[in-house]
Each structure stands twice: as structure tokens, then as C-alpha cells.
Amino acid sequence: MLRLAGVNKSFGGLQAITDLSFELAEGEIVSVIGPNGAGKTTVFNLITGVYTPDSGDILFEGGSLKGLRPNAIVDRGVARTFQNLRLFTNLTVLENVLIPQHHKLRSTWVSSVFRTSGYLAQERRMHEVALEKLSFFGPRLMGFRLHQSVEVLSYANRRRTEMARAMATGAKLLLLDEPSAGMNPKETREITEIIRRMRDEGGYTILLVEHKMNLVKDISDRVIVLDYGRKLAEGAYADVVNDPAVIEAYLGKRSDKTSAVARARAADGLVAGSSVDVPGSAAGGEERS
Amino acid sequence: MSARPGDAGGNGAGARGYRPHYLAHRVRNSLLTLGGLAVLLVVLLLVDGGASVKLKQVFALFAIWGIATVSLNLVNGVTGILSLGHHGFMLIGGYVTGLLVLPTATRDNLARSARSELSDFAMGLSVENWFRALGLDSLTTPETLWARFLVAVLIGGLMAALFGVVVGFPSLRLRGDYLAIVTFAFGEAIRLLASTPLMSSFTNGALGFAGVPSDIGKSVWWTFGFLAVTVFVMARLKYSSYGRALQGIREDEIASEAMGVNTAYHKVLAFAISAFFAGVAGGLWVSWVGTARLDLFLFFLTFYFLVAISVGGTGSITGVLLGTALVVWVRQYGDPLEQTYALSTWAVAAGLVLLAVAALAFFLRRVRRIKPDLGPVVYVPGALGLVAALVGLLGQGMPALQATWQGFGMRAITLALLLITIMILRPVGIMGRREFTWAWLFRERLDEPTEEERAQDAWLSNPALSGRAGAEREDDEVDA
Numbered sequence: 001m002l003r004l005a006g007v008n009k010s011f012g013g014l015q016a017i018t019d020l021s022f023e024l025a026e027g028e029i030v031s032v033i034g035p036n037g038a039g040k041t042t043v044f045n046l047i048t049g050v051y052t053p054d055s056g057d058i059l060f061e062g063g064s065l066k067g068l069r070p071n072a073i074v075d076r077g078v079a080r081t082f083q084n085l086r087l088f089t090n091l092t093v094l095e096n097v098l099i100p101q102h103h104k105l106r107s108t109w110v111s112s113v114f115r116t117s118g119y120l121a122q123e124r125r126m127h128e129v130a131l132e133k134l135s136f137f138g139p140r141l142m143g144f145r146l147h148q149s150v151e152v153l154s155y156a157n158r159r160r161t162e163m164a165r166a167m168a169t170g171a172k173l174l175l176l177d178e179p180s181a182g183m184n185p186k187e188t189r190e191i192t193e194i195i196r197r198m199r200d201e202g203g204y205t206i207l208l209v210e211h212k213m214n215l216v217k218d219i220s221d222r223v224i225v226l227d228y229g230r231k232l233a234e235g236a237y238a239d240v241v242n243d244p245a246v247i248e249a250y251l252g253k254r255s256d257k258t259s260a261v262a263r264a265r266a267a268d269g270l271v272a273g274s275s276v277d278v279p280g281s282a283a284g285g286e287e288r289s
Numbered sequence: 290m291s292a293r294p295g296d297a298g299g300n301g302a303g304a305r306g307y308r309p310h311y312l313a314h315r316v317r318n319s320l321l322t323l324g325g326l327a328v329l330l331v332v333l334l335l336v337d338g339g340a341s342v343k344l345k346q347v348f349a350l351f352a353i354w355g356i357a358t359v360s361l362n363l364v365n366g367v368t369g370i371l372s373l374g375h376h377g378f379m380l381i382g383g384y385v386t387g388l389l390v391l392p393t394a395t396r397d398n399l400a401r402s403a404r405s406e407l408s409d410f411a412m413g414l415s416v417e418n419w420f421r422a423l424g425l426d427s428l429t430t431p432e433t434l435w436a437r438f439l440v441a442v443l444i445g446g447l448m449a450a451l452f453g454v455v456v457g458f459p460s461l462r463l464r465g466d467y468l469a470i471v472t473f474a475f476g477e478a479i480r481l482l483a484s485t486p487l488m489s490s491f492t493n494g495a496l497g498f499a500g501v502p503s504d505i506g507k508s509v510w511w512t513f514g515f516l517a518v519t520v521f522v523m524a525r526l527k528y529s530s531y532g533r534a535l536q537g538i539r540e541d542e543i544a545s546e547a548m549g550v551n552t553a554y555h556k557v558l559a560f561a562i563s564a565f566f567a568g569v570a571g572g573l574w575v576s577w578v579g580t581a582r583l584d585l586f587l588f589f590l591t592f593y594f595l596v597a598i599s600v601g602g603t604g605s606i607t608g609v610l611l612g613t614a615l616v617v618w619v620r621q622y623g624d625p626l627e628q629t630y631a632l633s634t635w636a637v638a639a640g641l642v643l644l645a646v647a648a649l650a651f652f653l654r655r656v657r658r659i660k661p662d663l664g665p666v667v668y669v670p671g672a673l674g675l676v677a678a679l680v681g682l683l684g685q686g687m688p689a690l691q692a693t694w695q696g697f698g699m700r701a702i703t704l705a706l707l708l709i710t711i712m713i714l715r716p717v718g719i720m721g722r723r724e725f726t727w728a729w730l731f732r733e734r735l736d737e738p739t740e741e742e743r744a745q746d747a748w749l750s751n752p753a754l755s756g757r758a759g760a761e762r763e764d765d766e767v768d769a
Contacts, residue, residue: 050543069546071546071547071548071549071552074549079548079549080547082544082547086541086544086547087540087541087544088537088540088541089540089541090536090540090722091540092736095533098533099536099537099545099548099550101530102530102531102533102534102549102550103548103550103551104549105530105531107530109562112525112526112529112530112531113522113525113526113529115525115529119529126530138749139745139749140749143738144736144738145736146735149736166548169549
């Protein structure tokens with residue numbers, strides 16, 4: 001469905017992504033993990049057209065996405081969420097989920113002013129789709145919440161609204177940038193379940209960036225590990241986390257002067273998938289020279 | 290105006306919460322709207338039939354400026370692009386309309402005048418001539434000026450819209466202040482270009498041309514008719530999918546693009562629609578004044594509109610109209626402010642204004658439940674006002690206060706003070722982003738939960754109720 005072929009991207013002298021290639025089949029859930037600064041979000045920005053790759057190509061369902069404007073890429077069927085929420089803050093939840101459907105509207109602004117029957121039918125359809133997408137999250141965003149401005153929502157509800165918004169674009173491939181950031185363990189479990197349902201019931205293919213290893217372990221069909229913009233490993237979760245190169249990227253080499261206890265605790269978190277987040281910058285940053 | 294955004298498509302959640310009994314509420318709202326329109330009609334009838342010519346002119350001016358502010362609001366308030374070039378669009382619409390409806394007698398006079406720089410070609414541009422050529426002689430009489438005016442104002446609006454598209458293009462690459470400067474430069478460039486020899490064969494340079502018929506521009510019915518059309522289009526547009534897309538651009542341009550909104554197209558569209566109505570307002574404004582002159586289209590005009598928008602509430606059509614009414618009122622009825630009075634009178638007047646501000650601040654703090662009730666915004670103007678009023682009242686015999694002072698420019702100062710006061714007490718403007726709707730008036734809010742919903746929501750969001758102790762929240766991870 002999605003294929004990255006030898007993608008390179010540099011910012012000035014910084015090589016952010018080096019010769020990155022991977023593929024996504026329809027109906028897969030694939031996680032991209034890696035220490036902070038590994039280029040995970042850059043990959044998302046490249047796929048969604050925020051950045052253009054220096055070389056290499058990005059193919060979606062056979063067509064190249066390279067050089068397309070972000071809105072044209074949404075038309076092709078790729079939508080994303082943002083790591084630092086970018087909702088339409090002063091608009092209501094419902095409006096937030098209606099705007100991403102605007103690009104499918106086949107009426108001119110004149111017929112929308114005169115409320116032609118064709119326009120009204122599309123508007124009704126938009127409302128149905130919005131409610132359908134919001135109902136993925138149970139009653140949390142329904143009822144009176146529909147008409148509340150996003151400003152008054154809790155952080156977790158904002159994340160849910162953003163996921164509903166991405167789904168409402170009508171995309172087939174969703175890129176979720178840290179869907180569980182800022183959520184407590186219970187909410188994380190809930191969102192894990194929802195991501196799985198998005199694939200099973202909604203039919204979406206999902207590429208996600210995540211730091212919470214228990215979430216990654218639970219839902220990923222495959223995991224791609226990035227480090228310094230290169231693909232370090234790819235495969236099933238259990239294989240990838242036992243890959244010596246991956247452990248080294250996250251935790252540094254054994255010869256480093258790290259306390260054995262801290263290393264063991266962190267490794268435990270990585271492998272067992274407990275709720276301890278893998279330390280990216282704190283531990284890894286210093287040890288890798 | 291009774292439309293609520295949520296009403297447009299029958300939404301399935303309409304059964305719970307404050308959920309209007311649709312039929313009953315719709316009937317009530319329709320009746321109230323009809324009643325409101327009837328009241329407006331009666332007011333307009335009274336104004337139109339009344340003795341005061343001035344009142345009639347003020348009403349017409351309110352409608353004309355209302356068209357301008359509501360159209361500027363589409364770009365500034367709804368799309369969130371600060372545009373300062375509205376007077377440029379109005380100038381285009383104004384000159385085109387003025388030239389096209391100029392009566393034949395005036396044209397002949399101008400043609401004979403030695404000071405006229407208007408070319409023969411420009412003098413030949415007349416809707417009257419076109420109608421005659423088409424054999425529509427019945428539409429060339431003085432009684433059917435409206436037909437010629439409609440054609441002219443439409444052409445003026447379209448010309449302005451064309452320029453709106455041109456100005457829209459920089460908006461694709463520029464943002465915020467930079468774009469504001471470009472639009473400002475455009476507005477000024479249009480005015481200066483119109484005064485150059487290059488364009489003076491159409492505009493008659495700095496002299497302009499007089500004799501534009503005022504029948505339409507000073508008619509309460511015509512101007513309010515145009516205003517009604519403008520408000521209809523703008524309100525329908527705002528509460529359509531297009532309006533939502535434009536508001537999305539205002540809220541977060543990057544996100545709207547990532548959600549598939551073609552931001553380039555929509556920004557240019559907003560500029561074009563806004564410029565069209567600005568052109569219409571310009572045509573009416575030239576007709577109201579009776580003259581097409583360059584000094585009618587100074588940046589000051591846009592400044593007044595911006596004040597109206599900020600005071601009324603950015604983005605709210607009803608708020609913007611309220612702001613326009615305030616601005617027009619101060620401007621047209623501000624004459625007494627500019628007269629000569631004794632200093633003691635000025636002191637009393639200033640004191641009363643300050644006391645009113647203090648009272649308003651006190652009231653707002655009470656409404657917003659801000660403690661203590663008496664903050665510095667209350668007692669500073671209150672004390673100053675009290676002192677000024679007392680000095681003015683008690684010191685009437687004092688020779689120092691016997692001197693007189695003429696309030697040159699007090700109108701503009703009053704407007705500025707009005708703006709400052711509102712920006713301090715209510716930064717979002719009187720109406721904020723809200724529209725005046727019947728549901729708003731009766732405090733019927735769809736975004737407040739019913740008892741049942743409140744219980745459900747508490748259960749969902751309280752971990753103790755949903756059987757999990759302790760709600761440890763991880764901090765937001767930071768990624769580069």
C-alpha cells in the first residue's frame with residue numbers, strides 16, 4: 001500500500017533520514033520506534049508532504065506522493081495526527097470532525113450559500129460520517145460534547161478528537177503520532193483497543209510512532225526501529241527488541257559506565273512491556289558518543 | 290439569523306441534553322425572526338417617512354459601512370488574515386460605479402470643462418448608453434436610475450473582486466504581519482495609482498468627479514436591501530462547509546492543510562468574496578457622498594472598519610454590525626463633542642464617562658465572579674472620575690476652570706477611548722465570537738450536559754468511579 005524507496009532528507013548539514021525504505025501492506029499496524037531525535041516524526045512529515053524528500057520516492061497505491069501539497073496527499077488517502085495536537089481550538093468537536101470532510105464536498109460556494117438540495121444532502125452525509133467516527137470513542141465525545149469547543153476538553157479527549165478528525169478525512173492510511181502521549185495507563189489500554197478496532201472494523205491501515213512499549217507490543221504487526229535517521233531493524237516486536245543493535249541504540253554498549261541496575265531495569269521495561277517508558281534522551285543520549 | 294451551526298444537518302445526538310423540541314423551537318424562532326424583521330421594517334418606515342434628513346443619512350451610512358465591515362470580517366474575522374487594504378477595494382468599486390452611473394448632463398459638463406482629465410473613452414462608459422444601445426430606453430429615465438445603478442455596482446463589485454484575487458496571491462506565501470503590510474501597501478497603491486496621469490483619464494486625478502446621483506446611496510431601503518443581501522450571503526457562507534474550512538484556516542493553517550483543505554484556494558476565495566462586497570459598499574459610499582474623490586478612500590476608512598470589528602467581536606457578523614452602529618453613531622452624532630465648553634463642563638463630562646467605565650468594570654467582575662469586586666480597573670477610573678466630576682461641579686466659580694476649550698478631534702478620541710475600554714474589559718469584543726441568535730438569547734445551550742449526561746461523564750472521567758485507583762499521568766514526551 002505504502003512504499004518508501006531509498007528516501008533521503010537533510011536539513012542543512014544534518015542528515016535527518018538516510019536511505020530509508022520500508023513497505024506497508026493493507027490492513028497492517030506498523031509501529032515506528034526509536035530514541036528521541038531518530039527521525040520518526042520526520043518520516044511522517046515526509047509522507048504527508050510537509051517536507052519533500054531530497055531523493056528517493058514515496059509511493060502510495062502505486063502513485064508517487066513526492067512533491068504533492070499536504071492537502072493533495074489527503075485526497076489520495078493518507079491522513080495524520082500531530083504529536084503536539086493541532087486541533088481547531090475555538091471550534092466545536094463536531095466542527096473539528098466536519099472540516100476534514102470539506103475536501104470531498106462537490107458543491108461550489110454559491111450552492112452552499114443557497115443551500116441547494118445537493119449541498120444539503122452532502123452536509124447531512126458529513127454529519128453522519130462525523131458521528132460515526134466520533135462513536136469509535138464510545139459516548140465520550142457524543143451528546144453535549146459534540147457542541148463543546150475543543151478548548152474545554154481534557155487532554156485525552158483532545159487526542160481522541162484528533163484521531164476522529166484524521167479518520168473523517170476518508171483516508172485509508174492513518175499516521176498516528178504518539179496517540180497515547182499524555183494518557184494514563186487505563187486510557188492507554190483503551191486507546192490500544194481503539195486503534196485495533198480502527199483496523200479491524202474501520203479497515204484502516206495504521207502507521208504509528210509511539211514511545212509506550214506496552215502499546216507497541218500489544219498492537220504492532222511489525223516494528224520498524226529508527227536511529228539517527230537509519231533503519232536499524234524491522235520485524236516482529238519480540239525479534240526487534242532482542243536485536244543487539246536496538247538494545248545498543250536505546251541503552252548504549254555494555255562497556256559503558258552505566259549502572260548495571262539501571263540498565264537491567266530499563267531493559268526489563270523494553271522487553272516485558274511494563275509501563276516504564278524507555279529512556280531515550282536521558283540515558284541514551286550521553287552514552288552514545 | 291436564527292440559524293445555529295448544529296442545526297443544519299439533522300444531527301443524531303439531538304435527542305439528549307438541552308435538546309430543543311425541534312418543531313416548537315423552530316416555530317418560536319421563526320416567529321421571533323419575523324417579529325424582529327417587522328420591527329426593523331417599522332423603524333425603517335419611520336426613519337424614511339420622518340422629517341429628519343440627517344437620521345435618514347445616518348441609517349444609510351450605517352448600512353453602507355455595515356456592508357464594508359461585514360465583508361472585511363470574512364477575511365479578518367472568519368479566515369483570520371489581517372487585511373488592511375479594504376479601502377482600496379472600495380475605491381475600485383466606488384469609482385467604477387460612479388463613472389458608470391454619471392448622468393449624461395454631468396458628462397457633458399465634464400467634457401466641456403478645461404480642468405477635466407477624463408478621456409472620451411471613459412466618458413463613453415455609461416450604463417445609460419449601453420441600455421440605449423440595447424433598446425432598453427425605458428431604463429434610461431431618471432426614475433429607473435436603480436436599474437443602471439444595479440448594473441454599475443455589480444460591475445464595480447466584480448472589478449474589486451478581480452483585484453481581491455490579485456491581493457489574495459501574496460497570502461499564499463506570507464503570513465501574519467507581513468501579509469498585513471502587503472494588503473496595506475496594496476490599498477495605498479491603488480489610491481496613489483488612481484491619482485497618477487496613468488489613471489486620471491478614468492479617475493480625473495485628484496479632482497475626482499462630482500454629480501454622482503445620491504438617490505440610491507441615501508435611500509434607506511436600497512442600502513438596507515444591499516446590507517440584507519450581504520448579511521445573508523456572509524451568514525450562510527460562515528455556517529456552511531466553506532465557512533468551516535475558512536475558520537479552520539484561522540485556527541490552524543497547517544492542520545487544515547493536513548486535513549485536506551486547499552488553503553490556497555480558500556484564502557483567495559475569501560479575499561475575492563470580501564472584495565466584491567467591498568466594491569459594492571464603495572459604489573454605495575460614492576453615491577452617498579455624491580462625489581468620487583480620492584480622499585474618501587483614505588486608510589482611515591479601513592481603520593474605522595477595524596475599530597467596528599474589534600469593538601463588536603471579531604468573526605461575529607451580528608457583533609460587527611453592532612460595532613458599526615457604535616462607530617457610525619459616534620462619527621455622525623459626535624458634533625457636540627467638538628464644540629467649545631468651559632473647562633468645568635469638560636471635567637464633569639470626563640468624570641461621568643470614567644464613572645460609567647468603573648460601573649461597567651464592576652458589573653463585569655460581578656458577572657464573571659472575579660474576587661474582589663473592586664479591582665484596580667474599578668477603583669482607579671472610579672476615583673479619577675469622582676475627583677474630576679467633583680472638581681468640575683464644585684469648582685465652577687474658580688477662575689482657572691472658567692476658561693473654555695474647543696474639543697478638536699474629540700470624535701476620534703472618543704472612538705479611541707471606546708476601543709481601549711472595550712479591549713481592556715472585554716478583549717474579544719462585545720459579542721466575542723458568538724452570534725446573536727434566539728437560542729443564545731434564551732440561554733439554550735447545546736454544549737451543556739443534562740443530568741444524565743453529567744453523571745455518565747463523571748463516571749467516564751473519574752478513575753475512582755470506574756474502578757481504578759490512582760490516576761498517574763505520564764508527562765508529555767518530547768520528540769525532536
